[in-house]
Amino acid sequence: MKSQHYLSSIKGSSRCLTLALAVGTLLASFAVSAASVEEVRLWRAPDHTRLVFDLSGEVEYKLFTLSNPARVVIDIEGSSLGGDLSRLDFNESPISGMRSAIRDENTLRIVIDLGAQVEPRSFTLAPNSEQGDRLVVDLYDESPSANAPRSTITNSSNSTSAPRSDERRNIIVAISAGHGGEDPGGIGYDGKLREKNITLKIARALFDQLERMPGYTPIMIRDGDYYVELQRRSEIAREERADLFVAVHTDWYRTSRANGLTIYALSGDRADRENSRRVAQKENNADLLGGVGGDLDLSSWDDDVALTLVSLQMAWSMEQSLIAGTRVLESLDGVTRLRRDKVQQASLEVLKSPDIPSMLIETGYLTNPDEARRLNTSAFQQKLARGIAQGVMNYFYDAPPEGTLVAWQKSNGIVPLPGIYMVKRGDSLSVIAQRYNVRLAELKSVNSISSNTIHIGQELTIPGVGTAEPEEHTIRRGETLSEIAQRYQVSLGSLRQANNITNDRIMVGQILKIPAS
Known part of the structure; x- marks a missing residue:
C-alpha cells in the first residue's frame, strides 16, 4: 500500500512536471513570437534599398510580393509595431510608402508600397554588442539606379576593354570606406564617433587627391551611408579593372592607450584558401583573372593547372600589396604615429582578390581620445589622404602598368608634381629639388625656409605644378575640349586661348597645346 501511494505520488509529480514543461514551452514560444518591432531604419545604396527592423527579440516572419499595384508584404507572428513609419524618408528609393496593421488578432502585417520593380531578399541578424535582434530586408533594383554615385557605376568607359596601343590609360584606384549603413564599425571613446563616418571622409579626401592627378582615376566602393557586402567590394574593384584596392578603416581596442596606424595585406593562409575556393567554383561560373590587359577563364583548364594559375597570380598580388603598402x-611616417613600421599580413575577406594588389589601412584608434579627436578633424583627414596618395603615386611611378600615362611619363623622364610634398625619412631639400627638377632656392622661397632644415611629415609646396605634364595632346575619337581640360587640370578658357579656338569644335588627330595650369 505504501509503495502504491509512493508510485501514485511519482505519477502525480510526473504529471505536474509535464504540465509545467508544457506551460514553460508555451510561454517560451509566446516570448519568441511576441517580440515587437521597436524601430525601422532605411539606407539607400546605388543598387538597392535596405530596411532594418530593430526587434525586441527573435521573430518568425513571412515575406512575399503582390502585384497590381506592386507591394512587398511582411507578416510577423505575434508582433506589434512600436516605431513610426511616417518618419522614414523614401526619396530616391523605389518605396512610395509603408503601412502596417494587425491581422488574425496577433500577426503584424507591414506593407511596402513600391513605385518601381524590385527583387526582395531578407534575413535575420542575432544580437551583438551594439544592437539587438534585427530583420533585414533588401530591395534590389531591377535596373541600375540613375542616381548611382560617382564610384560604383560599373562598366565605365575607363574599364570595359583593354586599352588600344595608341592610348595612354589612367591608373584606376578603388577606394573602400569601411563599414556603412546599419554597420557603424568601431564606436569612439565618447560613444558618439562612428568608424563608418570617419572612413568615408578620409576616403573622399583620398579620392579628391588622386582625381586631381593626371593619369589617375579613383573610384569609390561606397560614396554614402550604406553598406556594401565585403565580397561585393572586391567584385566592384574587379569589374572596374582596378590596378589597386585601398580599404580605409579605423581601429579599436579595449583600453584607451593603443594608438597609431597599421597597414595590412593578405596572409598566405587566407590566400591558399581563396585559391582553392576559386578553383572549386570554376565549373559553376566563369572565374576570370588577368586585370586590365585581358581575362583568363579558369573553366577552360583542369583543376591542377587552374590552381597553379591562380596561385601564381595570387603570389604576384600579395608581393605587390606588400610593396604598395x-x-x-613611408609617406605616412611623420604624418601620424606608425603602430607597425612594416606591412602586416592578416586573413581579411576584403583583401582576397587574386589579381588586384590590395591593402587595408587602420588609420588610428577611435578608443584613444586624442587620436579619435584628431581623426575627426578635416585638417588631419586631408593630411592622411595626401600621405596615402603620395605613397600610391610613388608605388606606381616605380613600376607603372604598361600602357598608362604614368608609364609614358616615366619613359620620358617626367616626374608628376604632387603640388604638396610630404617629407619622409631620409629626405633633404636638395634631394627633393633635384627629384622635381626645381631650383633649391626657389623651393626654399615658396616654402619660406631660410635654412636647410626640414622634418619628417612637413608639407612642402612644389613650385611649377603642372609644368611636368605633357605639352601636347593628340585628339582621339570621342574626346571633347572640356574633358581634355579636366584631364590636364587646366581651365577651358586657357585651353581655347592657347590653341586659338573660338568654339568647341575639334577633330580626331588634331594636336592641342596644353598650357601650364
Whole structure:
C-alpha cells in the first residue's frame, strides 16, 4: 500500500512536471513570437534599398510580393509595431510608402508600397554588442539606379576593354570606406564617433587627391551611408579593372592607450584558401583573372593547372600589396604615429582578390581620445589622404602598368608634381629639388625656409605644378575640349586661348597645346 501511494505520488509529480514543461514551452514560444518591432531604419545604396527592423527579440516572419499595384508584404507572428513609419524618408528609393496593421488578432502585417520593380531578399541578424535582434530586408533594383554615385557605376568607359596601343590609360584606384549603413564599425571613446563616418571622409579626401592627378582615376566602393557586402567590394574593384584596392578603416581596442596606424595585406593562409575556393567554383561560373590587359577563364583548364594559375597570380598580388603598402607607410611616417613600421599580413575577406594588389589601412584608434579627436578633424583627414596618395603615386611611378600615362611619363623622364610634398625619412631639400627638377632656392622661397632644415611629415609646396605634364595632346575619337581640360587640370578658357579656338569644335588627330595650369 505504501509503495502504491509512493508510485501514485511519482505519477502525480510526473504529471505536474509535464504540465509545467508544457506551460514553460508555451510561454517560451509566446516570448519568441511576441517580440515587437521597436524601430525601422532605411539606407539607400546605388543598387538597392535596405530596411532594418530593430526587434525586441527573435521573430518568425513571412515575406512575399503582390502585384497590381506592386507591394512587398511582411507578416510577423505575434508582433506589434512600436516605431513610426511616417518618419522614414523614401526619396530616391523605389518605396512610395509603408503601412502596417494587425491581422488574425496577433500577426503584424507591414506593407511596402513600391513605385518601381524590385527583387526582395531578407534575413535575420542575432544580437551583438551594439544592437539587438534585427530583420533585414533588401530591395534590389531591377535596373541600375540613375542616381548611382560617382564610384560604383560599373562598366565605365575607363574599364570595359583593354586599352588600344595608341592610348595612354589612367591608373584606376578603388577606394573602400569601411563599414556603412546599419554597420557603424568601431564606436569612439565618447560613444558618439562612428568608424563608418570617419572612413568615408578620409576616403573622399583620398579620392579628391588622386582625381586631381593626371593619369589617375579613383573610384569609390561606397560614396554614402550604406553598406556594401565585403565580397561585393572586391567584385566592384574587379569589374572596374582596378590596378589597386585601398580599404580605409579605423581601429579599436579595449583600453584607451593603443594608438597609431597599421597597414595590412593578405596572409598566405587566407590566400591558399581563396585559391582553392576559386578553383572549386570554376565549373559553376566563369572565374576570370588577368586585370586590365585581358581575362583568363579558369573553366577552360583542369583543376591542377587552374590552381597553379591562380596561385601564381595570387603570389604576384600579395608581393605587390606588400610593396604598395610599404610605399604608403613611408609617406605616412611623420604624418601620424606608425603602430607597425612594416606591412602586416592578416586573413581579411576584403583583401582576397587574386589579381588586384590590395591593402587595408587602420588609420588610428577611435578608443584613444586624442587620436579619435584628431581623426575627426578635416585638417588631419586631408593630411592622411595626401600621405596615402603620395605613397600610391610613388608605388606606381616605380613600376607603372604598361600602357598608362604614368608609364609614358616615366619613359620620358617626367616626374608628376604632387603640388604638396610630404617629407619622409631620409629626405633633404636638395634631394627633393633635384627629384622635381626645381631650383633649391626657389623651393626654399615658396616654402619660406631660410635654412636647410626640414622634418619628417612637413608639407612642402612644389613650385611649377603642372609644368611636368605633357605639352601636347593628340585628339582621339570621342574626346571633347572640356574633358581634355579636366584631364590636364587646366581651365577651358586657357585651353581655347592657347590653341586659338573660338568654339568647341575639334577633330580626331588634331594636336592641342596644353598650357601650364
